[in-house]
Amino acid sequence: MTTAERSKANPKTADFGASLTFDLSRPGRRGVLLPEPDVPQAELPEPRFLRSDLELPELSQNQVVRYFLGLSRLNYGVDTGFYPLGSCTMKYNPRVNEDVGRLPGFTLVHPLQPQATIQGALAVLHQLQSALAAITGMDSIGLAPAAGAQGELCGILMIKTYLEERGESDRRRKVLIPDSAHGTNPATAAMCGFEVVTIPSDRVGNTDMAALESALDDGVAAMMLTLPSTLGLFDPNIERIAETLHRHGALLYGDGANQNAFLGRARFGDLGFDVVHLNLHKTFSTPHGGGGPGAGPVCVKAKLAPYLPAPVVEADGDTYRLATPERSIGKTTAFHGSFGVLVRALTYIRSLGAEGLRAVSENAVINANYVLARLRGAYHLPYDHPCMHEVVFSGSRQRAKGVKTLDIAKRLIDYGFHPPTIYFPLIVDEALMVEPTESEGKEALDAFCEAMLAIAREAKEEPELVRGAPYQAPLRRLDEATAARRPYLRWRAPAQGESA
């Protein structure tokens, strides 16, 4: 096939995305037939609450079903294929999680029911608290935060409150953050009013200990550290880092986004962390992406337990109750957080057991190192040593030939794979961050590696082909720059005679 032939959009799906339900609308069409009312009609609300300018689309029921089913068939998810999106841990979500999560005892309870009638649901939360405490080596767990970033916010707010009560908050104004950190870390520290101080990585990609020592003084509140780092490296100095911080009266915050790498192998608490958040939708296989509910429990040492976000579940023998810790930073979500997600996470933990969780991290690390070994000849590996659960390549060799990392990612779509994370971490030029997770067997990893090797060859021999990708996707290369520069924030009906 020539480049020109490939450049024609996939005919099966070519017109998708062009039409909206509004475009299919015809006046008077209805999706449901409502029965005649058999009760007296109520007064309509005040006219100011009634709007006639919404121009809602009018469609038949089968049009609506076909429209949305058609869109859903364009979806790519972990249920349709390999999804190596680095730092996001897009692992397979076992169906048993859904079986349990959909039990009527969990789905039909109401958060305002008397606690005596929801003892089973509270027992689940309490068991999950205990399981996460055992896994992380921390003393107390708050399940309320609805996502990783909210867990971070809670963690740093707790540190802030702790320092206030010790009378140290006026001078401890700084939070240290490595240059490889997730962007949420500095955002969290800044939101809590701290000054962010960036700590560089050393030559091998770990925390630069000399830079850390020189940044430390009695003005430092905490350091936020991701373990293993976003480079997929387990910092061998971690205990020394914790000890150094504590010597200066500062706390160590752990970003647990990468917990999948050492599940059942090491514990944040034993390594010297004071507070850590977990991402249940990453490590503990709850549904993930699309903006759906996540859960970012915050796990703390005893000295921070009084500040946990409310509620926490306390047990008195066989009786469970919701409690607000005495100096809680407050509520972060309505009611009890993402309860359905928490049920699924406990199901995952209980169905795998301790040995199963150890096998998760082992397979996640082996899979990432397999990809590292197969691709290191074709793609530059800036930190060239064995990795943990993810591997970060650089597209710098391909870039020298005029093919950017973005082009490689788009070309992977033609080979049927979700692209890896690109341009992160920021300290790697043209970064390509691959996280296979433990879910994939050797065949899937080989197919992905073959595609990556084929793209590396194409970048050398047929760079134009890679630069024009994707060819097989419903839509060709999207204009991300214009979408960001001049976003359409609201749909408007095209004027008469104008095309949509």
Next chain:
Amino acid sequence: MIIPPDLRYTKEHEWVRLADGPSAGSGQAIGTVGITDYAQDQLGDIVYVSLPEAGKQLTQLAVFGEIESVKAVSELYSPVTGKVVEPNQALTDSPELINESPYEQGWLMKVRLADESEIHKLLTAEQYSDYIEREGE
């Protein structure tokens, strides 16, 4: 990569150009600030830039704004100490000017310098060229 010889550069990839003329040396010098061709190429398509308003005080090598591309958000560092005279309003609607013309239409702001001698702490074109060559390795 274009590196005009008459500008001075920071290691964070900003440039400053001093206007010639009667004000030079009088404590009234106006400098124009932007990011380099290398910086715009590394960032990729720029979609938004956040600039200080006129009158804002700047400190040499301190953050004065943010620039966002399709890849990432980066901080902008002022090459000089002084006061903002005028941010480039055209960038609000057309941030792509920074990609298309980093040294002319894509300038970020004009600054009244507090101390012209600070310019000598910045890199010359030749030093900047060597610096980005080393950084690329």
